[in-house]
Amino acid sequence: MPSRRWFLTSVGAATAALAQWRSAAMAQVRSLGAPVSGYGNRAGFERALRLFPNTRTPEATASLTPLRDSYGIITPSSLHFERHHGGVPEIDPAAHNLMVHGLVDRPLVFTMDELKRMPAASRVLFIECSGNSSSEWLGAGAPSVQRTHGLTSCSEWTGVWLSTLLRECGVRASASWVLAEGADAVRMARSLPMAKAMDDVLIAYAQNGEALRPEQGYPLRLVAAGWEGNVNVKWLRRVEALDGPAMTRWETARYTDLMPDGKARQFTFVMDAKSVITAPSGGDTLRGPGVYEISGLAWSGRGAIRRVDLTIDGGVTWLPAELQAPVLPRAHTRFRWSWRWDGREALIASRCEDESGYVQPRRQDLVRERGANSGYHQNGIQAWKVAATGAVTNGNA
Amino acid sequence: MPSRRWFLTSVGAATAALAQWRSAAMAQVRSLGAPVSGYGNRAGFERALRLFPNTRTPEATASLTPLRDSYGIITPSSLHFERHHGGVPEIDPAAHNLMVHGLVDRPLVFTMDELKRMPAASRVLFIECSGNSSSEWLGAGAPSVQRTHGLTSCSEWTGVWLSTLLRECGVRASASWVLAEGADAVRMARSLPMAKAMDDVLIAYAQNGEALRPEQGYPLRLVAAGWEGNVNVKWLRRVEALDGPAMTRWETARYTDLMPDGKARQFTFVMDAKSVITAPSGGDTLRGPGVYEISGLAWSGRGAIRRVDLTIDGGVTWLPAELQAPVLPRAHTRFRWSWRWDGREALIASRCEDESGYVQPRRQDLVRERGANSGYHQNGIQAWKVAATGAVTNGNA
Numbered sequence: 001m002p003s004r005r006w007f008l009t010s011v012g013a014a015t016a017a018l019a020q021w022r023s024a025a026m027a028q029v030r031s032l033g034a035p036v037s038g039y040g041n042r043a044g045f046e047r048a049l050r051l052f053p054n055t056r057t058p059e060a061t062a063s064l065t066p067l068r069d070s071y072g073i074i075t076p077s078s079l080h081f082e083r084h085h086g087g088v089p090e091i092d093p094a095a096h097n098l099m100v101h102g103l104v105d106r107p108l109v110f111t112m113d114e115l116k117r118m119p120a121a122s123r124v125l126f127i128e129c130s131g132n133s134s135s136e137w138l139g140a141g142a143p144s145v146q147r148t149h150g151l152t153s154c155s156e157w158t159g160v161w162l163s164t165l166l167r168e169c170g171v172r173a174s175a176s177w178v179l180a181e182g183a184d185a186v187r188m189a190r191s192l193p194m195a196k197a198m199d200d201v202l203i204a205y206a207q208n209g210e211a212l213r214p215e216q217g218y219p220l221r222l223v224a225a226g227w228e229g230n231v232n233v234k235w236l237r238r239v240e241a242l243d244g245p246a247m248t249r250w251e252t253a254r255y256t257d258l259m260p261d262g263k264a265r266q267f268t269f270v271m272d273a274k275s276v277i278t279a280p281s282g283g284d285t286l287r288g289p290g291v292y293e294i295s296g297l298a299w300s301g302r303g304a305i306r307r308v309d310l311t312i313d314g315g316v317t318w319l320p321a322e323l324q325a326p327v328l329p330r331a332h333t334r335f336r337w338s339w340r341w342d343g344r345e346a347l348i349a350s351r352c353e354d355e356s357g358y359v360q361p362r363r364q365d366l367v368r369e370r371g372a373n374s375g376y377h378q379n380g381i382q383a384w385k386v387a388a389t390g391a392v393t394n395g396n397a
Numbered sequence: 398m399p400s401r402r403w404f405l406t407s408v409g410a411a412t413a414a415l416a417q418w419r420s421a422a423m424a425q426v427r428s429l430g431a432p433v434s435g436y437g438n439r440a441g442f443e444r445a446l447r448l449f450p451n452t453r454t455p456e457a458t459a460s461l462t463p464l465r466d467s468y469g470i471i472t473p474s475s476l477h478f479e480r481h482h483g484g485v486p487e488i489d490p491a492a493h494n495l496m497v498h499g500l501v502d503r504p505l506v507f508t509m510d511e512l513k514r515m516p517a518a519s520r521v522l523f524i525e526c527s528g529n530s531s532s533e534w535l536g537a538g539a540p541s542v543q544r545t546h547g548l549t550s551c552s553e554w555t556g557v558w559l560s561t562l563l564r565e566c567g568v569r570a571s572a573s574w575v576l577a578e579g580a581d582a583v584r585m586a587r588s589l590p591m592a593k594a595m596d597d598v599l600i601a602y603a604q605n606g607e608a609l610r611p612e613q614g615y616p617l618r619l620v621a622a623g624w625e626g627n628v629n630v631k632w633l634r635r636v637e638a639l640d641g642p643a644m645t646r647w648e649t650a651r652y653t654d655l656m657p658d659g660k661a662r663q664f665t666f667v668m669d670a671k672s673v674i675t676a677p678s679g680g681d682t683l684r685g686p687g688v689y690e691i692s693g694l695a696w697s698g699r700g701a702i703r704r705v706d707l708t709i710d711g712g713v714t715w716l717p718a719e720l721q722a723p724v725l726p727r728a729h730t731r732f733r734w735s736w737r738w739d740g741r742e743a744l745i746a747s748r749c750e751d752e753s754g755y756v757q758p759r760r761q762d763l764v765r766e767r768g769a770n771s772g773y774h775q776n777g778i779q780a781w782k783v784a785a786t787g788a789v790t791n792g793n794a
Contacts, residue, residue: 014503014504014505014506017494017505017506018496018498018504018506020506021494021496021506024492024494025634025635028580030483030582030584031582032456032483032484032582033456033481033483033484033485033486033487033581033582034456034484034485034487034611034612035455035456035458035481035484035485036447036449036455036456036458036459036460036479036481036612037447037460037479037612038446038447038448038449038460039439039446039447039475039476040447040474040475040476040477040610040611040612041475041610042436042474042607042608042610042611043487043490043608043609043610043611043615043616044487045489045490045491045616046607046608048607048608049435049436050433050434050435050436050437051435052433052435058432058433059429059430059431059432059433061432061433062433063433063434063435069607070606070607071517071519071555071602071603071606071607072519072553072554072555072603072605072606073519073553073606074471074553074605074606075606076474076605076606076607077437077439077473078436078437078438078607079436079437079606079607080437082433082434084430084432084433086427086429086430087429087430087431087432088430088431088432089430090430090431090440090441092442093440093442094442095421097414097418097421099415099418101415106411107411107415108411108414109411109414109415109417109418117687117688117689117690118688118690119690119733119735120468120690120692120733121721121733122468122469122470122721122731124723156469156470156471157469158468158469183425184430185427185428185429185430186427187427205468206468206469208469208471208473208605209467209468209469209470209471209472209473209476210439210443210445210466210467210468210473210475210476211439211440211443211445212440213437213438213439213440214431214437214439214440215431215433215434215437218440219440219442237422238422290514291514291515292514293514293515293516293517295517324518324519326521326723326725328723334519336516336517336518338516
């Protein structure tokens with residue numbers, strides 16, 4: 001931005017600020033700070049937290065990532081969203097095994113040590129709960145981006161390809177699905193088609209450079225690139241090769257999408273392309289006219305994000321945002337755009353397109369197609385309203 | 398790896414393991430686990446820690462990243478190496494400012510809020526202390542990869558380009574260097590040429606998706622892509638445009654490289670291409686012949702890593718390793734290779750080449766060129782010796 005001034009500070013104000021800076025600097029204590037340490041913590045001044053409801057069953061609920069206070073594309077593991085059905089089990093990795101069995105020639109049990117010897121891979125991948133943004137299905141539902149979109153996070157996952165394990169066990173041609181089962185109290189379990197299992201499913205033991213966090217499945221989690229969160233089975237203890245889906249509770253009574261005709265969409269695995277402006281967003285207050293960076297996240301379960309467009313006039317006109325490199329498939333992609341706010345009411349929103357050519361829809365179009373009760377897979381455009389006062393609120397209508 | 402068997406488990410052993418697995422699974426308690434939480438912590442079973450010397454001045458020392466227990470390319474912020482000269486100051490971001498002054502038309506003071514409104518960028522970048530691996534200058538010095546190479550780490554940094562701030566202040570044509578000064582007790586300060594300052598230097602306020610950690614410069618750090626660690630001034634409070642280097646203590650009495658003729662190399666900013674095998678590495682014990690993944694990290698201050706070659710016979714023959722995508726400029730790059738260990742003594746090592754064509758040298762060649770006292774910028778090839786017992790030790794000679 002070589003030719004654009006950002007702060008129209010007067011010379012007088014600048015001089016005063018400099019004098020104040022020098023005075024404050026002179027007053028600063030020059031005593032020794034804290035020593036080195038084994039495992040660091042964040043600064044005490046930082047307040048960003050996962051948000052969760054005050055409920056009688058905090059073991060079976062969700063917590064949301066503070067997307068407004070997130071930067072770049074990596075979600076800190078400490079702030080990765082959660083969704084548990086029976087709480088976070090405490091598992092000793094030395095005693096944890098993964099059984100791979102069913103329609104295989106050689107059922108095997110893998111220890112953690114054995115898995116870590118095998119050929120590994122790391123991928124930066126988002127995981128999004130299929131219930132993310134369901135509050136917005138029928139209009140403005142939630143006041144902040146943490147509440148509207150906080151059920152998506154992005155990490156660098158490391159582990160062994162499930163295909164490596166299945167081949168090691170001699171998976172049979174008759175096996176067309178696999179069942180993945182967790183070691184949590186409810187034995188959360190989901191079925192995946194074999195084509196996916198043999199493609200890009202990681203059996204992950206690490207996240208963002210260290211062991212998985214307990215609430216992300218420590219010590220072992222299935223990571224199905226681009227597929228809805230609940231398929232990414234945590235505390236993974238068992239993979240069974242089957243000749244059809246297991247029809248578990250989680251793919252029949254739950255995680256199906258009720259259509260207007262009374263039937264339900266089932267196995268809606270892929271997370272469609274989606275984007276949201278995280279700054280400014282609901283709850284912010286702009287401090288008067290001037291330049292503000294508009295920034296947000298886009299992602300798609302079908303691959304890489306190809307473009308993100310922005311509007312400041314409620315969708316009348318759209319302009320392309322800058323996509324920050326690296327743009328990785330099935331990962332959060334950061335977009336940015338410098339906005340000079342003129343101080344008048346504005347309705348801002350983002351719309352993304354992925355490499356398959358899929359364009360993020362309007363929420364109204366989703367409702368027209370799927371009706372009022374299909375809460376899952378709400379990937380519609382999210383608007384934020386900027387009032388003349390600078391106050392930012394949910395702009396969905 | 399479709400055709401390769403990893404574990405030659407006998408049918409009897411597999412049957413026993415399966416029976417044991419089922420028995421253990423039946424015994425597992427199915428009580429509710431832990432509830433959701435605001436800010437997560439790692440599992441209590443995890444033991445990886447930064448390593449630091451037992452010294453009377455832990456405020457002025459270094460701590461090393463546990464590279465053997467690291468995965469992928471992102472270093473967890475809690476385990477990013479440290480090097481402090483006066484301890485970690487506790488700074489309230491609401492009271493912290495950055496002054497940009499000197500040879501500029503408009504000296505300005507930026508608050509944290511102002512910086513966060515400006516156009517931002519995120520980059521995945523390594524930071525390496527110029528003293529990393531100095532223990533190995535004259536031969537086998539340290540027993541583990543944490544001790545030999547633990548002064549490098551890699552994070553996703555987010556902030557404002559220094560060039561944006563300098564342009565905002567109207568930096569003058571006569572300014573050829575900048576001085577960056579920290580707010581720590583010792584006022585650590587380094588000079589950078591203006592060409593670098595206007596190229597790819599970030600004024601970072603975030604690391605791996607959240608605010609900088611205190612020990613990484615909270616709330617503001619200069620990140621000079623690919624340049625030696627101490628130039629990446631932490632707790633940044635002042636940038637001054639100058640017509641020459643400031644010749645601070647840190648670029649005269651320290652961080653210069655003594656040559657055999659008594660002169661010293663000065664301003665050796667760029668970190669040369671370097672790589673190291675992190676697994677298996679010193680301190681490991683292989684559990685008998687079989688397949689082990691060889692994995693490690695490569696990086697270069699000059700750009701992207703182009704290739705990594707591996708040897709298992711002490712450098713007689715070399716074979717190319719697989720580079721894991723994404724291969725990002727001036728970032729750690731993960732390499733992998735599947736090794737079938739035959740149970741005999743082996744000398745394993747990695748050698749990288751960057752996109753400039755620079756090839757990682759042998760340590761002996763560095764010594765021949767720079768003598769015995771030039772401890773900094775030791776980027777030579779690191780060997781690990783695998784004994785017939787499976788014990789892995791430092792293989793440098």
